[in-house]
Amino acid sequence: SYQSIADDKVIGQLDFEKLYSRKAKGxxxxxxxxxxRRGVWKHYIEINSPFEKYVMSLPLTWRxxxxxxxxxxxxYLFKSTSVWKSKWQWFDRHERSQVEIRSKSLSRKNxxxxxxxxxxxxxxxxxxxxxxxxxxxxxSDAAVVAATQIFPGK
Numbered sequence: 001s002y003q004s005i006a007d008d009k010v011i012g013q014l015d016f017e018k019l020y021s022r023k024a025k026g027x028x029x030x031x032x033x034x035x036x037r038r039g040v041w042k043h044y045i046e047i048n049s050p051f052e053k054y055v056m057s058l059p060l061t062w063r064x065x066x067x068x069x070x071x072x073x074x075x076y077l078f079k080s081t082s083v084w085k086s087k088w089q090w091f092d093r094h095e096r097s098q099v100e101i102r103s104k105s106l107s108r109k110n111x112x113x114x115x116x117x118x119x120x121x122x123x124x125x126x127x128x129x130x131x132x133x134x135x136x137x138x139x140s141d142a143a144v145v146a147a148t149q150i151f152p153g154k
Contacts, residue, residue, distance in 0.1 A: 002111065002132060004125070012129045014136075022137065026129040035133050047130065058130075064138045066131070070122040078131050080138075088135055090121060099128060103135050 004012035014035075016024045022037040033049035037060075045066070047056040058066055065079040076098065077091045090099040100115045112135075114128055121127065 002136070004114070004128060004132075012125050014129050014132055016136070024133055026126075026133070028125050028129065035130065037137055045130070045134070060134070064134050066134060068127065070127070072122045074120070074122070076121060076127075078127075078134065088131060090127065090131065092118070092120060099124065099131075101128070101131060101135065103139065 001016070002014045003010045004014075012026070012028045014024055014026050024035045026033050026035055031049070031051045033047055033051070036046045036048075038044055038046055043060040043062075045058045045060060047058070048054075058068060060066055063080065065077065067075065067077050069075050075093050078088065079091070081087050081089045081100075086103050088101045088103070089097045092098055097117045098121045100117060102113045102115075104111055104113070112132065116124065
């Protein structure tokens with residue numbers, strides 16, 4: 001379970017069903033939506049919201065890069081911007097950073113920091129929850145690969 005906190009108030013949450021699961025529930029202000037990663041060779045994220053009555057499918061590249069269009073029709077790109085995938089950013093069509101998310105996977109208390117650089121992106125909190133899902137899945141995949149390299153099967 002991950003909580004997004006601002007001014008000591010929980011503003012969003014992401015709950016995975018179980019460890020290494022690809023199914024999660026996001027919630028913002030009491031409105032819940034589900035997120036699943038699907039696909040074998042080409043991964044994509046499926047978002048389903050019973051409240052908003054939509055199903056959204058977002059393709060992911062092998063580097064977990066994602067392109068979206070917000071509710072105002074503006075295109076954005078989400079990608080890792082550091083070698084160790086500890087810093088991720090949302091960019092607008094002019095390649096200006098809108099949101100920066102720094103993952104701190106080794107921390108026990110504060111697993112990430114989010115900085116809103118520009119306030120142009122619509123539904124920012126929703127996209128932050130979705131991008132945190134992508135980051136957690138990416139880190140989980142990396143941990144599994146590292147474990148198989150350290151402890152190869154017989």
